[in-house]
Amino acid sequence: MSSTSNLQRVLSAGHFAVTGEVGPPTGADAQALKAKADILRGCCDAYNVTDNQTAVVRMSSIAASAILLAEGLEPVMQMVCRDRNRIAIQSDILGAAALGIRNCLCLSGDHQSFGAAGKLHGHPGAKNVYDIDSVQLLSIIRDLRDKSLQQGGDSVTVAPDMLIGAAWTPLGDPIDFRVIRLAKKVAAGAQFIQTQSIFEVSRFAEQMKLVRNEGLHEKVAILAGIIVPKSAGMLRYMNKNVAGVTVPDELIERMDQASDRKEEGLKVTVELIEQVKAIEGVRGVHIQAIEAEHLIPEIVKRADLLPRPASGEAS
Amino acid sequence: MIVAQAKDINEIADKLTNYEKILVAGCATCVAECMAGGEKEVAITASALRMALRLRGCQAQVAEVTADRQCEWELIEEIAPQVEAADVVVSLACGVGVACMWDRFEPKPIIPGVNTVFLGHREKPGLWLERCAACGDCTIDRTAGICPIARCAKSLQNGPCGGSTDGKCEIDPELDCAWHLIIERLKAMNQLDTLRENTPPRDWSTSRDGGPRRVVVEDVEE
Numbered sequence: 001m002s003s004t005s006n007l008q009r010v011l012s013a014g015h016f017a018v019t020g021e022v023g024p025p026t027g028a029d030a031q032a033l034k035a036k037a038d039i040l041r042g043c044c045d046a047y048n049v050t051d052n053q054t055a056v057v058r059m060s061s062i063a064a065s066a067i068l069l070a071e072g073l074e075p076v077m078q079m080v081c082r083d084r085n086r087i088a089i090q091s092d093i094l095g096a097a098a099l100g101i102r103n104c105l106c107l108s109g110d111h112q113s114f115g116a117a118g119k120l121h122g123h124p125g126a127k128n129v130y131d132i133d134s135v136q137l138l139s140i141i142r143d144l145r146d147k148s149l150q151q152g153g154d155s156v157t158v159a160p161d162m163l164i165g166a167a168w169t170p171l172g173d174p175i176d177f178r179v180i181r182l183a184k185k186v187a188a189g190a191q192f193i194q195t196q197s198i199f200e201v202s203r204f205a206e207q208m209k210l211v212r213n214e215g216l217h218e219k220v221a222i223l224a225g226i227i228v229p230k231s232a233g234m235l236r237y238m239n240k241n242v243a244g245v246t247v248p249d250e251l252i253e254r255m256d257q258a259s260d261r262k263e264e265g266l267k268v269t270v271e272l273i274e275q276v277k278a279i280e281g282v283r284g285v286h287i288q289a290i291e292a293e294h295l296i297p298e299i300v301k302r303a304d305l306l307p308r309p310a311s312g313e314a315s
Numbered sequence: 316m317i318v319a320q321a322k323d324i325n326e327i328a329d330k331l332t333n334y335e336k337i338l339v340a341g342c343a344t345c346v347a348e349c350m351a352g353g354e355k356e357v358a359i360t361a362s363a364l365r366m367a368l369r370l371r372g373c374q375a376q377v378a379e380v381t382a383d384r385q386c387e388w389e390l391i392e393e394i395a396p397q398v399e400a401a402d403v404v405v406s407l408a409c410g411v412g413v414a415c416m417w418d419r420f421e422p423k424p425i426i427p428g429v430n431t432v433f434l435g436h437r438e439k440p441g442l443w444l445e446r447c448a449a450c451g452d453c454t455i456d457r458t459a460g461i462c463p464i465a466r467c468a469k470s471l472q473n474g475p476c477g478g479s480t481d482g483k484c485e486i487d488p489e490l491d492c493a494w495h496l497i498i499e500r501l502k503a504m505n506q507l508d509t510l511r512e513n514t515p516p517r518d519w520s521t522s523r524d525g526g527p528r529r530v531v532v533e534d535v536e537e
Contacts, residue, residue: 082469086516108476111468111486128469135473136516151516169477174498176507181474184513196477243478243485 005102005163006074007046010284011192011221015309016277017284019076019194019223020044020296023053024064033064036293037071043297045308046103048194048286051078055114055122062092066099076165077101080109085131086140086151093141097160105165105194106137117241135188138164142189165192168222170207171200172244179210186220193220194286197227197238199247201275208279217281224276228289228299229265232256266299273303316436317345317409318443319352319429324360327405328367330426334375338401339364339428340394340416341381342408349443351429352407354381360407360428385412391419398423433465451521451528457509459500466493472514474498 010017020040025032040047047068051061058064065075077096079089093104108130115122132140140151141164148159166185170178182193198204204224211217229235232255239247251268258264269287276282289295300306331337339361347353361377368375380397384390385408398404398416403424406413410431417425433445448465455462464470468486475494478485482495501507519525 108469108471111478113468113486130470131519132516133469133471133473134476135513139513140516167477172475172477173479173481173492174475174495176502177474177494177498177510180507180511183511184473187511188513243480 007103008163010045010309018044018305019046019286021048021288023050024059026058030067033067037073039294043300046074046076048076051080054116055110055112056116062096065101069100076103076105078105080107082109082128085129093160103163106134108134135184138188138190163191166190168193169196169244193222195225196244197225205279208281212281221283223284223286224282225286226272228269231261269299270302318349318433318435319346319409319431321351324363324367332371332373334402336402337375337377338404339379340404340406342385342412343381343383357381386415458497461497463493
């Protein structure tokens, strides 16, 4: 088992990184994860494992990450502040590191009222925790790792080896604060960033210019978020309902008029990857194909991002 | 002030079907200000209860009284004769008032007639807003008078999550994003950069997480 993060090696070697996403099943179903692992193996450097995303109960990100690891895929374990206080979080970080998990993405978490955007019941009556926020979570894991110190001041016997990352919504409101918000996460210890999905590349490029002005692109590896469009309806829904995401009308129209929507979605995705790759300071992509993970290998191939640097070779 | 909201009359009436002498007791301070439990609401609640109980086949008498406050022993004492004469009291005071009434009149049942919802103020006629979470360690000056613990749905300490759109919170299009308000105010004051400093994890032991709280002022303690 590798003792260092493969994602970290790929980034340090200067490769353009590729991460994907694996949503854990809504059941105690290891087989579902193994099936996804078989589809995705070899096409990304690491795979995000969501933590009860949209506030719907799924297999825990720590367990699902361990299953992926056993399948030979490197997980990026997501951890949200909604469900755990600092005691539980630090305990889970130690456990995850002991299991060989080497990447953690620190998030605030979707509010419990979400319930899969109304598609499921969820648990809107749940009590949220928010003992700490995502910026504080970053600093807590950094101090566990670098100082062997818990947040309360006690020491840990073996520090967790963990690459830590954060999310960034570059085009979210209030827009004037977004680069400052990124700077706060970098100051708290973020080593990589995965952005909210980008459809307006030129506006994202403007934000990246501000990022470069602050020199943040040299302190943190920014991976641009790419969502694979499946239909015009999906894009309209995202445009209307997902905070921080605006989809240009031309793109919606293009998907609307496509005779082969799947093919058009793949083309759009590859174009978006090429466009964000050209922006200075973008050091990788985070590709999400929601409920369509099987498309990722083809996308990565068409974007000419294969083969991925083999584990252990990059350094 | 403490802001409360009337309970559904059926929820209260269902608890009263076995009593003959019912007292609806109002409180003339906070809950009167927020139109949930003052003298006027006592009259409305009492007449609604009379109807609701008649529909349930009950012949109970419903009396009315309003204390200046149900959270001070001297003022509770002023309504003691009416309380003593009743089998049960529906208190329209906040939870503090209901608890004090239990302490004074135990074992007489005191049933809450309102839900105590938050510490806040009247933003405009008909709208009350939560402003303070009583966390026990006030740092509201850092966020220009807008408390993110009370007003952000996630009580975030270091700026808005990705769910802020056009100044509104993604959990409710009617809800202002607290961080949007903070950022706009600090921008107008040319002090946005003060938010660059990271706020460390909070010590919640001063809040309810530290257990029930006490305030002792030594000079006056008996």
